[in-house]
Amino acid sequence: MQSFFSLAKSRRSIRSYNGASIPKHDLLRCAENARYAPSACNSEPWKFVIVDAPAQKEKIIKTVLSGTYKMNSFAQNAGAFIAIVSEKVKLPAFVGGVLRRTNFAKIDIGIACSHLVLSAQDLGIGSCILGWFNEKKLKRILKVPRSKRIELLIAFGYSTGKELPKRNLKHRNETISFNEYHKIYS
Numbered sequence: 001m002q003s004f005f006s007l008a009k010s011r012r013s014i015r016s017y018n019g020a021s022i023p024k025h026d027l028l029r030c031a032e033n034a035r036y037a038p039s040a041c042n043s044e045p046w047k048f049v050i051v052d053a054p055a056q057k058e059k060i061i062k063t064v065l066s067g068t069y070k071m072n073s074f075a076q077n078a079g080a081f082i083a084i085v086s087e088k089v090k091l092p093a094f095v096g097g098v099l100r101r102t103n104f105a106k107i108d109i110g111i112a113c114s115h116l117v118l119s120a121q122d123l124g125i126g127s128c129i130l131g132w133f134n135e136k137k138l139k140r141i142l143k144v145p146r147s148k149r150i151e152l153l154i155a156f157g158y159s160t161g162k163e164l165p166k167r168n169l170k171h172r173n174e175t176i177s178f179n180e181y182h183k184i185y186s
């Protein structure tokens, strides 16, 4: 079993898939792990829609990731997708969000998304989070009510092994400090 450190470090966005399908139980495992993600007031404001049927995948490629969104057409060989739909938060999380001028559901979904992609990595499955997609068309394909939002779409698949761009992380002193916020002057 790999350590969390090596799991977190080795996960990268994969944009070249070999077209193989992903076993249902692995997709379920990823979604199951996402269910355990923390959420403000334990609202669990999410629904994970797993898309593995070839006909549904084809519709996504042809209409949701085309035209203006074609920068994400690399997902054409993905084995599956998971769409994350945001659901209502509990009243205290809503009130707290208004007072804090934030949206806890979106934060919660970001955390759940992290569980999804790290679980996939743990199972040897590559992934790429997609924030740029035709939401209106995706709602139609997945029969998501118009009033709801699909916050993220995640592509999953086995990597072709294509070399990845070098990781370009900010220096740790720029993103981590102890005890006080340190402004970096450059």
Ligand SMILES: Cc1cc2nc3c(=O)[nH]c(=O)nc-3n(C[C@H](O)[C@H](O)[C@H](O)COP(=O)(O)O)c2cc1C
Binding pocket: 011, 012, 013, 014, 015, 072, 128, 129, 130, 131, 132, 133
């Ligand atoms: C909220 C969010 C939206 C993203 N949307 C896209 C996207 O639409 N297309 C894409 O290729 N990558 C997308 N990414 C992936 C990022 O580009 C990627 O995580 C970042 O460049 C760091 O690279 P790494 O994941 O390989 O560490 C998104 C990531 C996040 C967290």
